[in-house]
Amino acid sequence: MKISRRELRVLLLHEFRLGRKATEATSNIYGTMGKDVLSIRATQHWFNRFKNGNFELDDLPRSGRPLEVDTDVLKQLIKEDPRLTTRCLAERRGYSHTAVEKHLSELGKTSKYGVWIPHDLSPHQFQHRVDACMELMTSHRNYQWLRNLITGDEK
Known part of the structure; x- marks a missing residue:
């Protein structure tokens, strides 16, 4: 409980x-x-x-950065200007730099060439990776690479 x-x-x-x-x-x-x-x-x-006579049971308000980061606001800011850095985003909303980085990575956003983009592969990129992996696996089975291994000695 x-x-x-x-x-x-x-x-x-x-x-x-x-x-x-x-x-x-x-x-x-x-x-x-x-x-x-x-x-x-x-x-x-x-x-x-x-x-000491203090019977206040609630937490007193404290200064500092907010603990919660509004991900919807972060999405909106990135949508408006995808070239914003994490430090700029943190300054605009009053969050910590590391909190902004953490929440952007949770949203699946990565910075590529100074622009925040989703870290998703296009279907073409995905298929290209699958084809390359399959080619490497089949060529390894068919090719007798151990016979072509050359060893040398210092003498």
Whole structure:
């Protein structure tokens, strides 16, 4: 069962108000939710906040780059100007450079000659690759290449 951060913090506040210690609260939550839900250090952190009178359970807004990248906006920007670099795309939307690269590769886009294009083969290119592979495989079977191997010695 997946539990949200806020629900977990409500459980911690409940344990705090019952007068339990952080380790005891952690073991109680482990018993009901599992060990991968919470660490003892996180429980200690929240118990310290509760002791200081801070009972705010939601995350405070933070500055910085957004974690989510809107792929539809990236598609639209590339459609408008396919010559944009990943750094330009990142600056325009306020994303990190690496996040833009990651999402473009997930979209199947590669940069060829400064233009973002889909990394798909045309049917002709695909057939050409299949033909080349088949030719190499059949020629290897028919050709006795080991007899023509020349070895030499330094003398």
